[in-house]
Amino acid sequence: MNPILHKNTSRGLADHGWLVSRHTFSFANYYDPQRTNFGLLRVINDDIVKPTMGFGTHPHENMEIVSIPLSGSLRHQDSMGNKHIIAAGEVQIMSAGSGLTHSEYNNSDQEDVNFLQIWVFPKKKDIEPRYGQLRFESVDRINRFQTLVSPIRSDNTIWINQDAWFAMADIQAGKEIRYEKQMKGNGVYLFLIEGDVAVNDFFLKRRDGLGIEKGDTIKVLAETDAQLLVIEVPMT
Missing domain, CATH: 2.60.120.10 (Jelly Rolls)
Structure with missing residues (x-):
């Protein structure tokens, strides 16, 4: 896909x-x-x-x-x-x-x-x-991904009945961060809450979404201060 x-x-x-x-x-x-x-x-x-x-x-x-x-x-x-x-x-x-x-x-x-x-x-x-x-404390997601939801039971994340992960990042303008896929075969859907970012070859603006199935690493460059939600899910 x-x-x-x-x-x-x-x-x-x-x-x-x-x-x-x-x-x-x-x-x-x-x-x-x-x-x-x-x-x-x-x-x-x-x-x-x-x-x-x-x-x-x-x-x-x-x-x-x-x-x-x-x-x-x-x-x-x-x-x-x-x-x-x-x-x-x-x-x-x-x-x-x-x-x-x-x-x-x-x-x-x-x-x-x-x-x-x-x-x-x-x-x-x-x-x-x-x-x-x-x-979740926002200071823990400045220029990095903070895991919110996970299939692994932990006091630091919310448990979900699926092999899925949710993560959020607050990225300062000019900074580049990377999302590493948690499970082989999963897809990653990025939902840009605020700001402008470049994701691989795509440019996203506020409330745009991008679904990526292939690849294990996703590069995100913030063109402006941005807040990004990543949802990783099985594709079948």
């Missing part, structure tokens, strides 16, 4: 007033047969939710669901008994497994919350549902 470039402006758009969501891959009423997934990465939704509004209680099963607040905070409640606030700087995961219900609301009555909702197909189906949440 050749590298796949998804420009910011090519994403699907759902504007419900209380929610503005941009979809990298087909989701809800947005469908593009060429953009249903990248390997086992199924969804990247870039959601902005108005104050006090949110997603009412709804079900999921057999999906790994990762939420990354970029600004503001979310109020979470689920059928496992969890009640938490998830703020920018934290990462949340739900292994939906055999089934759960949950709700997510903007925790503020004054400011929007912007968060990424990312779905990955699970390695094992019908496991007992599981919740995880962890804070």
